[in-house]
Amino acid sequence: MITVNAMGDNCPIPVIKTKKAMQALTGPETIEVLVDNEIAVQNVTKMAESSGGAVKSEKIADKEYKVTIQMNGAPETVSEGEETCMPDARDNTVVVINSDRMGSGNDELGKVLIKGFIFAITQLDTLPKTMLFYNGGATLTTEGSDSLEDLKSLEAQGVQILTCGTCLDYYGLKEKLVVGTVTNMYSIVETMAGAGKIIRP
Known part of the structure; x- marks a missing residue:
């Protein structure tokens, strides 16, 4: 190391x-x-x-x-003199996730898809400003979630990760939140109302 x-x-x-x-x-x-x-x-x-x-x-x-x-070793090609200070890679997009799976049909496939969806967000050139998690989506920010590593990476790059407190209470997960912070319905509505664009999986 x-x-x-x-x-x-x-x-x-x-x-x-x-x-x-x-x-x-x-x-x-x-x-x-x-x-x-x-x-x-x-x-x-x-x-x-x-x-x-x-x-x-x-x-x-x-x-x-x-x-x-x-x-795996020193990079084969390293560009010289291109250490530029890129601007903030976030825009006023809000991603809203309300389930621990994506789409309807097969639940196991849906869980694979939502994991892939969150990973794909980490690869965007322009990151969202905020990600909102509520109802079943609240489980994705807590212990045992397959997406924690990707969400931590997004949070480190400035993406605000917000999870519905009422939802965490309902599922008994308030003490198991791993990434981001707890929010309330007023903040969820305010964030969505002020968004330049909303993306839902």
Whole structure:
């Protein structure tokens, strides 16, 4: 494990430090990058993925984020002099998820589809501003969910993850929330009303 401490560093320093660590690799290695803002997470993630890395990210605490990059070795091609500070990758889109499965028909297929849907969001060039989870969708942000890793990555990149508190209470999951924060119906309505676009799986 190689740790790159970029806490307090302004863009593009986190990207430059990470790129240097990647170029120095002599074999398979995991690089852990510590940063203090979502934009740095977005920029490091984009650079690492374009260099062939498998990337995970997570919000550890307020202004503390960890990006984990699994590399098979030094990247074959590393562009020089392109460490640009990309703008915030979020827009005013709200994703609304009200079930632990996608579509109707076969429930097991539906669960596979919703997992794929959430993963696909992590791959968008422009991320949503907020993701709302209510009714059966509330189970996706709690212990045992197959989508926790993807949701943590989205949260680390600044996507607001909000889960209905009434729904968590109903399913007995209030103490098992793993990612994001609890919200109420007023905030859900307000968020949807102010959205530039709403996406529903």
